[in-house]
Amino acid sequence: MRIAATTLxxxxxxxxxxxxxxxxxxxxxxxxxxxIRTAPPETSEPExxxxxxxxxxxxxxxxxxxxxxxxxxxxxxxxIDDRVDPAACFFYSADGAVQLTTTVYxxxxxxxxxxxxxxxAPVGESERSDVEGGWTGxxxxxPGGALVVLARGTQVLAVQSxxxxxxxxxxxxxxxxxxxxx
Numbered sequence: 001m002r003i004a005a006t007t008l009x010x011x012x013x014x015x016x017x018x019x020x021x022x023x024x025x026x027x028x029x030x031x032x033x034x035x036i037r038t039a040p041p042e043t044s045e046p047e048x049x050x051x052x053x054x055x056x057x058x059x060x061x062x063x064x065x066x067x068x069x070x071x072x073x074x075x076x077x078x079x080i081d082d083r084v085d086p087a088a089c090f091f092y093s094a095d096g097a098v099q100l101t102t103t104v105y106x107x108x109x110x111x112x113x114x115x116x117x118x119x120x121a122p123v124g125e126s127e128r129s130d131v132e133g134g135w136t137g138x139x140x141x142x143p144g145g146a147l148v149v150l151a152r153g154t155q156v157l158a159v160q161s162x163x164x165x166x167x168x169x170x171x172x173x174x175x176x177x178x179x180x181x182x
Contacts, residue, residue, distance in 0.1 A: 058080075075100065077092040078092070079092070109154060121149045141167075145164065
C-alpha cells in the first residue's frame with residue numbers, strides 16, 4: 001500500500017511543479033495556487049519629480065509683486081526649477097526663507113491627477129477648492145502653513161505658503177491656474 005501512494009504522489013508532484021514553473025503548456029494553475037510571474041512586473045508611473053530652487057530667475061506665470069500682494073508678505077527673491085514645464089517657482093522673504101511655492105505637474109491620466117489631489121488634500125481634512133477653467137481640489141491652512149492642490153485634466157497645480165490662511169493660496173491659485181493651463 002505504501003508503494004501505491006508513492007507511485008501516485010510522484011506523477012502528481014511532477015505535474016504541479018510543471019504548472020508552477022510555467023511548463024504546463026495550456027494548463028492554468030488552480031485559483032488557489034496563484035500565478036508565478038517569470039517576467040518583471042509592469043512598472044507604475046514614476047514618482048512626481050522633486051523640484052528645487054536651482055536658478056535665480058523670474059517666475060514665468062507669477063510676478064514677485066503679485067506673489068507679495070496675494071501672499072501678504074514681501075517677496076524679495078525668486079528662484080525657479082525649469083527642469084519641469086512650466087517651471088516651479090520659489091518666492092523668498094527678506095530673511096532668506098521660502099515663503100511661497102507654485103508647482104505644476106503633468107501626469108499620465110486624469111485618474112492619477114485626482115489621486116494626487118486626494119493624497120495631498122484629502123476630503124474631510126481639507127476645504128473644497130475650485131478655480132475657473134475646470135480646476136478642482138482642496139485647500140488647508142493652519143500654523144504649519146497653507147496648501148491648495150487642484151487638478152484639471154492631467155495637470156496638478158500645488159501652491160504652498162508659510163502663511164496660515166488658505167484663502168491666500170487660493171487667490172494665488174486663481175491667478176496662476178488660467179496662466180498654466182495647457
